[in-house]
Amino acid sequence: MLYVPVITPFGADGAVAWPALEALAHDLLTGGATGLVALGTTAEPASLTPGERRDVLDLLAAVCREHQAPLIVGANDPDQLRVLADRPAVRAALSLVPPFLRPGEEGVIAHLQDLAARSPVPLIVYHVPYRTAQPLTAAALHRLAATPAITGIKFAPGVIDPEVVAFLADPPADFTVLAGDDVLLSPLLALGAHGGILASAHLATSSYAALITAWQAGDLAVARPLGHRLAALSAALFAEPNPTVIKAVLHAEGRIPTPDVRLPLLPASTRTLERALGVREFATT
Template identity: 55%
Template sequence: MDLDRPLGGIHVPLITPFDADGTVAAAALEGLAHSALDGGAAGLVALGTTAEAATLDAEERGTVIEIVGRVCRERGAWLTVGAGSNDTRRSGEELRALAGTGAAAALVPVPYFTRPSEAGVIAHVEALAADSPVPLIIYNIPYRTGQTLGIEALLRLAAIPGVVGVKHAVGGIDQDTVALLGAELPGFAVLAGDDVFAPALLALGAAGAVLASAHLLTERWVELARTGDRALGHRLATLAAAVFAEPNPTVIKAVLHAHGRIPGPGVRLPLLPAGGPSLETALRAWDAAGDTRVRTHALIGEAS
C-alpha cells in the first residue's frame, strides 16, 4: 500500500476477537477496524502483541491480515503488520511474506530474550531492512525484550534506509526519550507506544502513537494528538492505566464485550480473562474520559 502522507497520527493495534467456540470472530474484527477508522485513526496494526499474535496459527494470521488489510484499502488507511522475532533469518522470511498483502509497514521488535549487543540489534535491523518488501517500524519495548537501547543506537537505527519509525515504549520519559524526540530525523517518526505515557510523548513532539487503549474513545485520542489538551490527556492516561491493570488485552476485551462490540471477552492461554473489578474500573474511567453515551452502571450489570 503506497500512502502519500508521512507516518503519524493515532494507530490502533487491533485485538483478535474470538467467538464462543474459540475461533476468530471475523465480523467483529472487521467492525472494530471500521470503528477505529470512523473515530479518526490514521491506521491499524494487525498481529501486534494486543492481537495475541503468538497464539494464532498460520491460517488465523492470514485471516486477520486479509480482513484488516481489506478495511485499510477501502478506507485509505495505513496498515502495519506485526512481524519478526529474535531470529534474523526467520524474521526475514516473515517480512518477505508480507509482499502483496497491502501492508504499508511492518512493526518489528528489538530482538528479545537473547539480548544481543546494541551493535547486534543494529545489524539485525540492517539485514531485515535491506531485504524487506515494506518499510520497518522498530518496536522498542525494553521491559518485554530485556534489551535497552541508548540514544546513539536509536539514532543509528533511524538512519537505516527502509526504517521509517519507532514505536517507543520504554516505560517512562527518560533522557534518551527526550533526546530522541528533540532530534531532527527526516523521514523517521517517533510513535508513542506506552499508553499511560502517550499524552506526555505527544506533548514532547511524538508524531503519533500506537495505542491499544485507542480501541476505546478513539476520537478522543485523535483529538488529544491534534490539540494537546492537558486535561484530556490526564483523563486518557487514567483510562490507559485502567485497561492495563491486568495483562493486555484482557481488560480491553472485557470492556468491548460489555459494550456488545465483540462476542465475548475470551483470551487464549496463558492469558486469563479480566476480573470484574478491573472491568468496573475501566468502564468508569471510560465515562470520566468523556464518552457521555456510555451507561456505566447498566453495562456493569449486564456484564456481571
C-alpha cells in the same frame, strides 16, 4: 497520526469471530484512527494458527483498502516479512527489538538492519525495553533512524529518562516517532512524538485522535486535561495483561461476542472490568 493495534475477538466456540473483527476495524477507522496494526502483540499472534494469522491479515488489509487507510503488520523475521509483498494496503512492518537474548546495541542494530534489507516494505522498530530487557541509547536509536529502509519507531521506553529526552530533542529527519506507551502518550507528544500506536484507542478512539491533534496544534488548554483523563483510562485498561481488559470492556459494550483470550492469558477480573468502565465514562465526558 493514530494507529490502533487490533485485538483478535473470539466467539463462544473459541474460533476467531470474523464479523466482529471486521466491524471493529471499520469502527476504529471511522472513529478517528489514521490506520490499523495487524498481528501486533495486542492481537495475540502467538496463539493464532498460521491460517488464522493469514486470514486476519487479509481481512484487515481489505478494510484498510476500503477506507484508503494504511496498514502496519507485526513481522519479526524474514518469513513473516515475505508475505507482506504485493499487498498494497501494507505500508510498513512493525518489528520488535529482539527480546530475552539481550544481544547488546550492536546486535540489535545489525539484526534490524538485516531485516530491513530483506523486507518488501519499510520497517517500524518496536522498542519496548521493559519487555525485551534490551535498552537502547539515543545514539543507537539515531543509528537505526539513519537506515534508509527503517522509517519509524514505536517508542515505548517505559519512563521519561535522559535518553528519551535526548532522542526526542534531536529528532531524526524524515523519521516517524509513534508513542507506544499508552499512559505516557501525552508527555511523549509534548516532547515531539508524531502520534501513537495505542491499544487503548479501541475505546474512545476519537478522544485519542483529538489529543494528538491538540498537541500538534499547540492547544495546551485541550491537550493537558484531555491527556490526564486518557492516561487514567489507559492505566485502567493495562491493569491486567493486555489485551484482557480491553477485550472485557469491548464485550461489555456489545462490540465483540466474548471477552475471551487464549492461553497463556486469562480473562480480566470483574473488579478490573468495573473500574475500567468507570474510568472510561470519566475520561470521555
